[in-house]
Amino acid sequence: MQERDRHQRLLQPLLSTDRSFYLLSGALLVLIGWFVFAWLTQLRNGLGVTAMRTPVGAAWGIYIANFIFFACMAHGGMAISAAVRLLKLKRFLPVARMGEVLTIVALMMAGLSILIDLGRPDRAFNVIWYLPQRIGTSPLSWDVTVILLYLSLSAAYLWLTMRRDLMLSADRFARRGLLYRALLIGYRPEDQGKIERTAWWLSIAILILIVMLSGGVIPWIFGLVPSRPGWFGAMAGPYFLTAAMATSIAAVIIIGTTLRRLFRWQEYINAGLFKELGVVLGVLTHLYIYLTVAEQFTMRYASPHAELLVSEMLLQGEFAPIYWAVLIGGFALPAVWLVAQAIYPRLFRPGVTALLAAAILIAFWLKRFLIVIPSLLRPLLPFPSGSYTPSWVEWSVIAGVFALAALLYLLFIKVFPMVELGEE
């Protein structure tokens, strides 16, 4: 009976829907509608409606910053889940699926951001069509390959690990029955051992892919380009990988604590879990600060001309206010507090951890902006330095992509069980 009650509580979001859900999704739909309008404006007139320009100005803008943000966020979510399975970290199991869904949603948003950034989205398929000729040298082709692979693996993983829960809860829902039955095709409860073994192998493949993707092909879009001061260098890989892990752990903390409070899952999700995630986030953010300092130090000490100019833009020029706010307010202070929780457990409050994670998450979005834009504003030939202030179309698109991500996540919560129902 207790089992029954537990299921009842964990399935709460699927069983009842109150007005706040409709209000929230309504608000998100308005934002998405506005985004569609902005994108149509852009499609009709060309990318000229953005603030991007070349050669004086930035040829890439916040669409690309958004792409990196979401692509990197996609990695850690799955990494948490894969690590849970691989190392059998049972206590993190309640947030495993939150991470998996985050991965799928974030990957879709990353793809969407790239599509929006293309001058000819109608020809996007050319990348697939000419892949065999270009896979040898184009980092963008590598990206498409690995992201597609990662998306399929993650979706398969999510599906495999969710089927038992669908089985356990299928009889409760008349209207979702059809969808659940479709997803349960071929499922036999006695195969559970086999499924777990498959998921275990999938975790290994996914963890390797994550290093390839967020420590490899995505940073190589930047790290392999010697013509952009501040991008070129071997640092890009570890730099992006650290950011990816930190971003996604921050996102999982925010999602986990919010859902826990919203649906009163306190007895099923142990708060200590968020403390541990918070400590990991704090350590990763410290590491990221260290990498940032190392990067800037290299850019300043005996630097080539253009690198010096970009570094000046960041540390004392037009981007300095954002740069220092991100570094101190967004990274240093929250990271110190999060690590302090490990030493003084009394300091820990789930709400505070979530707030700090939110600060770090926002800082990472801004940091992506600081990675992409300043380096593009300084050409190597003596063009004047450009400037870039995103236009209303760009901001609308970014807001819409975030709204879409939130809506997809919300729908998942409403349609599928979010916390694994199986035994404790």
Add this chain to the structure above:
Amino acid sequence: MVDRIDRRQFIKYLGGLVGAIFLSRYGPQSVVALAAGEAAGGAAPQTARRVADGIGTVADASQHFNLVIDVGACIGCRRCQWACKEENNTPDSISPPWIEVFEMKQEMSVTGEPSLEDLRRGDTTSYTDSPREGRWYLPAQCNHCDNPPCVKVCPTGATYKDKDGLVLVDYERCIGCRFCVVACPYSARRFNWLVPQVPPEKVNPLVPLRPVGVVEKCTFCVHRVRRGKLPRCVEVCPVGARHFGDINDPESEVSKLLRSNLSFRLLEALNTKPQIAYITRGKKFIGKA
């Protein structure tokens, strides 16, 4: 009635089918391309499909085009810039013309590595009278590199290095991702941010009009040079600072100029192997002679 096949078999057949389709489309081509080391130089040229100049000229592999610019003679009049715009149907748009001319300080050495001071100045392209005392002029456009970073990063092969040395763009294949724009150290590439507008009476029928959302740049006037004519910028230069020709021919003007003059190229340290050489032969128009 066919025998029922079990899931394992079904997946095997399906996998085989997908694999066969994939191999027939992608297999031999990519293996050959990688083995031939084309990875280093970019896409394999597919001459039959290449009509990027819009009129179907074909590269003559025995030629290798170079541009030689005498910065000692250049007076910074920017006639090349405007003639290029006229010749190549470049629209009045938010993208500037394909050629840029920088006004450089004379105290700095005349090299292909711009000084910190020139980089900081911010008014190098907005000068209104020239030639001015104490200045020299550096015209820059696509360098048609022999090791082109733009070709390397292109995810569709829309930009490619042709056999006569020209780096061209296939406007029908380009997806507008602008990776090449970002990867070009010379900022030579332009993008059609808006629907390009060229008044019909001004259109040069020999050069295709570009659609919105694709990348473009200097073609060394591919439609002219492959027919034995000079690029428009070379033709209009009033002081004879620009010279164009085939460096595979030892008797061509550019070959002779490069033999008899010291020259530099832009940002040589990046190993892009640019195909525009700068010489300082003239020095007639700068400063008090």
